[in-house]
Amino acid sequence: xxxxxxxxxxxxxxxxxxxxxxxxxxxxxxxxxxxxxxxxxxxxxxxxxxxxxxxxxxxxxxxxxxxxxxxxxxxxxxxxxxxxxxxxxxxxxxxxxxxxxxxxxxxxxxxxxxxxxxxxxxxxxxxxxxxxxxxxxxxxxxxxxxxxxxxxxxxxxxxxxxxxxxxxxxxxxxxxxxxxxxxxxxxxxxxxxxxxxxxxxxxxxxxxxxxxxxxxxxxxxxxxxxxxxxxxxxxxxxxxxxxxxxxxxxxxxxxxxxxxxxxxxxxxxxxxxxxxxxxxxxxxxxxxxxxxxxxxxxxxxxxxxxxxxxxxxxxxxxxxxxxxxxxxxxxxxxxxxxxxxxxxxxxxxxxxxxxxxxxxxxxxxxxxxxxxxxxxxxxxxxxxxxxxxxxxxxxxxxxxxxxxxxxxxxxxxxxxxxxxxxxxxxxxxx
Numbered sequence: 001x002x003x004x005x006x007x008x009x010x011x012x013x014x015x016x017x018x019x020x021x022x023x024x025x026x027x028x029x030x031x032x033x034x035x036x037x038x039x040x041x042x043x044x045x046x047x048x049x050x051x052x053x054x055x056x057x058x059x060x061x062x063x064x065x066x067x068x069x070x071x072x073x074x075x076x077x078x079x080x081x082x083x084x085x086x087x088x089x090x091x092x093x094x095x096x097x098x099x100x101x102x103x104x105x106x107x108x109x110x111x112x113x114x115x116x117x118x119x120x121x122x123x124x125x126x127x128x129x130x131x132x133x134x135x136x137x138x139x140x141x142x143x144x145x146x147x148x149x150x151x152x153x154x155x156x157x158x159x160x161x162x163x164x165x166x167x168x169x170x171x172x173x174x175x176x177x178x179x180x181x182x183x184x185x186x187x188x189x190x191x192x193x194x195x196x197x198x199x200x201x202x203x204x205x206x207x208x209x210x211x212x213x214x215x216x217x218x219x220x221x222x223x224x225x226x227x228x229x230x231x232x233x234x235x236x237x238x239x240x241x242x243x244x245x246x247x248x249x250x251x252x253x254x255x256x257x258x259x260x261x262x263x264x265x266x267x268x269x270x271x272x273x274x275x276x277x278x279x280x281x282x283x284x285x286x287x288x289x290x291x292x293x294x295x296x297x298x299x300x301x302x303x304x305x306x307x308x309x310x311x312x313x314x315x316x317x318x319x320x321x322x323x324x325x326x327x328x329x330x331x332x333x334x335x336x337x338x339x340x341x342x343x344x345x346x347x348x349x350x351x352x353x354x355x356x357x358x359x360x361x362x363x364x365x366x367x368x369x370x371x372x373x374x375x376x377x378x379x380x381x382x383x384x385x386x387x388x389x390x391x392x393x394x395x396x397x398x399x400x401x402x403x404x405x406x407x408x409x410x411x412x413x414x415x416x417x418x419x420x421x422x423x424x425x426x427x428x429x430x
Contacts, residue, residue: 008047009073012039012216015318016295023073028215035199036295038316039216040256041073045263054235054266063087065121065224071260073220078128081157083114085124086224090232090381095349097380100365104379106238108229109352115152115176116145116387117308118225118250123149125221126210127157135208136160141198142212143191143246143307144173145357145386150210151180162207164194170307170391190302192312212249213315219253226257229381230267237267240329240374243383244360245275245284246309248320250385255323271381273329274373275320276364278304278336283314287321288331294321305336305394308357308386330373334363340398342366343388353388353395361385 011020014030014037021030021039030037051070060067065086088110097105113120123146130138139162140150147163154161163177167186177184187194195211202209212218230237237258245251251273261267277285281302287294299313314320324331342359346352354362361382368374388395399405409415 008044008051008070009041010044011042013042014038015040015322028209035214038213038318040319041216041220043071043260045260049264054231057231065124065221065228068224068227071227072125072224073217074125074128075132078132081124081127081153083120083124083153083156085114085120087228088112088225090229091350091352093350093382096346096362099345099349100380101369101376102365102374102378102380103376105365106229106233106379106381107350107352108225108381108383110225111352111354111358111384111387113149115148116390117149118222118383118385119146119149120153121224122146122212122218122221122249122253123153123210125217126150126208126215127153127159129215129217130159130208130210131157133208135206137162137205137207138210139163139198139202139207140210140212141165141191141194142169143310144169145308145390146210146212147182147184148173148176148180151177151182154182155180162201164198164201166191166194168307170393172390172392190312191310192299195315211315212247213317219249219256219316219319222250222253223257223260225383226254227261230258230261235266237261237269237271238381239378240272240274240368241381241383242274242276242361242364242368244306244309244357244364244385245277245320246281246311246314246357248275248284248314248316250383251275251323252316252319254383255319255327258327270327272374273323273327274364274368275324275329275331276360277331277333278306278309278339278360279333280304280336281306281310281312282333283311284317284320284324285331285333287317288324294318304339304356305397306339306356306360307391308355309360330368332364332367332371332373334360334367337401338363338367340394340401343395343398344402344404346384347388352384354384355386355388355390356394356398358383358385358387
């Protein structure tokens, strides 16, 4: 383990007790609180300001998340995986803005990441931190996307990985894991069962553990999306950011990123963070409504079509709760039906094809407008966390429920005429 760190990364702070540890003196969590003692990276912002600025970024030719390397907890000589992670487009979606009844909607399209999901941001950093620790094997538990991201990054970096996923994970995600060469364990249980088994196996064999809400560096990788959103908007934070939430690490990472920018003076206010949860996996929503402590709130039985945000006990729940409360945001609960309906709605209005957990951000925006949680003048960003090809079965179900289906025809133009009517006729043609 390294006992020194590059400035300006100065400490790891426990989110439960506030105790700080020098980088390299602890592996993952606060020794005083065990697995609940999630750590948060602490930075010297004055030192960062001397290294990088909006002006220097504007002149940078590095169009990946490593353009923000000065704000990340990695040693100077550590080499990233050779895949273009980050700097995904922020797409204007005016038709969605009209449908939602807000001024502007932007889509942060992380479906375009190398393995098709937002989780590439964290997994790329995990590979770098594992290299710094001298590890050759990395492990994680996942419902699919984090696992695929880690497997892809390990394949690119010529490292070995061991994956624990619940046997209910979508086939497309399991196929990715196998294609990348990961050792895959299909756990006969829930994601939470897979998480616990991964912790035990990592401790037994000395594997580097990438688990979300356990490894403190995963939120640091995910925070880069917040930097990109603001830079792509000319260093103007949106009014609200909507994102699907399962374990809570993405929303806590976004919160950290926006806090970094505010501390540096690069933005002048925080956006309201809006956490969207499926009705069948609504732990964070329940704690918010009940005004309860997420650290001690009992686990729930999670069941949703949106596998990527299915978690009975969100592992990053303390930071996720603070992300919403401290930004004046809200937790929004939506049904699986509304999540599925958002898949073709998003695709038709923007050309972006999302898996259920990614489409949940749009379902959440529509619900938030109905509930008066965002105003008509709002400028909103939706984080699209995963590609629709990750779960084709869900997309087919979504289209069927919307009565969108292929039209069977004989190999005959006459049969096309029978079904087409005048729908697509060009003026001047019969």
